[in-house]
Amino acid sequence: MLKYAYFPGCVAQGACRELYESTAALTQALDIELIELKRAACCGSGTFKEESALLEDTVNARNIALAEELNLPLLTHCSTCQGVIGRVDERLKTAQSDRPEYVEQINTLLSQDHCSPYRGATEVKHLLWAIVGDYGLEALQQRVTRQLRGLKCAAFYGCYILRAQSHLPYDDPHNPQSMENVFRTLGATPIEYGGRTQCCGWPLSSYATEQSFQMAGTHLQAALDAGADCMVTPCPLCHLNLDSRQPDVETVMGRKLGLPVLHLPQLIALALGIDPKMLGLDRHMVSTRPVLAKLGL
Structure with a gap:
């Protein structure tokens, strides 16, 4: 059984509630288990960095750390969330070797919120990538x-x-x-x-x-x-x-x-x-x- 730390994002829980409902119906039908990250915060949809790159990185490092606590990939069904959180994850994984002091600064901020540190130990994966890359199209075809x-x-x-x-x-x-x-x-x-x-x-x-x-x-x-x-x-x-x-x-x-x-x-x-x-x-x-x-x- 595939299992993910589920980041539904804001829009799917409000203006596009049907996305939240259809994701639940689909994953249940495919026997994919989602553990919803109830403590996760909005990714910022690309706007946080206009005020502060540190803000965007810290908020989303926290989101990723919540998935890391479960030792699971972070799954989203929102392309914007995928782009923002995935970009932060990519940037911070590079910074672990190039700018370790920056990652330490972020983890210090996370500790003040009693959060686990960002470790760069998981993936950020859109539902599309999970279906294509993890579940597989051949297996999907058998369920049609x-x-x-x-x-x-x-x-x-x-x-x-x-x-x-x-x-x-x-x-x-x-x-x-x-x-x-x-x-x-x-x-x-x-x-x-x-x-x-x-x-x-x-x-x-x-x-x-x-x-x-x-x-x-x-x-x-x-x-x-x-x-x-x-x-x-x-x-x-x-x-x-x-x-x-x-x-x-x-x-x-x-x-x-x-x-x-x-x-x-x-x-x-x-x-x-x-x-x-x-x-x-x-x-x-x-x-x-x-x-x-x-x-x-």
């Missing part, structure tokens, strides 16, 4: 009970999962194929389109809203024009900009879009025969009914 034949899926990787870290062991950061390989394993058809590895626009949304929506709209439009029935993302922040804000995006683009955007675990769970009601598919801004109808559900 509902082939997603005829469903055309457009992967939206975004940026954090691919380019925040200098080492990406499970995919090519410039031409990723891991999600497309998952789609094929489930019986779905991957759709290639421009923009699948670009930013969704979320980081701009608080101060350049129209430009943010234009970015999201460009990707949605490209996927639609390529024939996609749905878009699938491994990041809840991307999901917010692409799904929750799609009506506003349509206003900026001057075009009706209506493209359903699924979380990655929702799609995989559907292929495992899990009831759509357990996956929160009714919580989306853009209706997922066309996807379910295409699957005869």
Whole structure:
């Protein structure tokens, strides 16, 4: 049985609760055990470093140390969390030999919060990497009970999962194929389109809203024009900009879009025969009914 220290992040426990629910349903179906890190803190989604690199590193060294206490890899289902925490882990592992005094400074701060020190003794792993690298696509295929034949899926990787870290062991950061390989394993058809590895626009949304929506709209439009029935993302922040804000995006683009955007675990769970009601598919801004109808559900 695979076992992970589970870092759900903030968004999946709030605005994208369906991601939290579908991750639970999927991992239970695959006999993957998650030990949730209840004491973990928000990774900062890349904003902490704007105030202080030490702040970002200390907060996330603490998150990693919580997983190290369990002697387990840290698992997240958020690309942004993967990018931020994974980057900190990578940086601090290098600093252990290059700048040991910096790691000691962080561990001194952690001790003041009665936390274990950062040891650099585990991995930070997105759910996608766990499925592809640990569970394996062949094993996943054996669990498929509902082939997603005829469903055309457009992967939206975004940026954090691919380019925040200098080492990406499970995919090519410039031409990723891991999600497309998952789609094929489930019986779905991957759709290639421009923009699948670009930013969704979320980081701009608080101060350049129209430009943010234009970015999201460009990707949605490209996927639609390529024939996609749905878009699938491994990041809840991307999901917010692409799904929750799609009506506003349509206003900026001057075009009706209506493209359903699924979380990655929702799609995989559907292929495992899990009831759509357990996956929160009714919580989306853009209706997922066309996807379910295409699957005869």
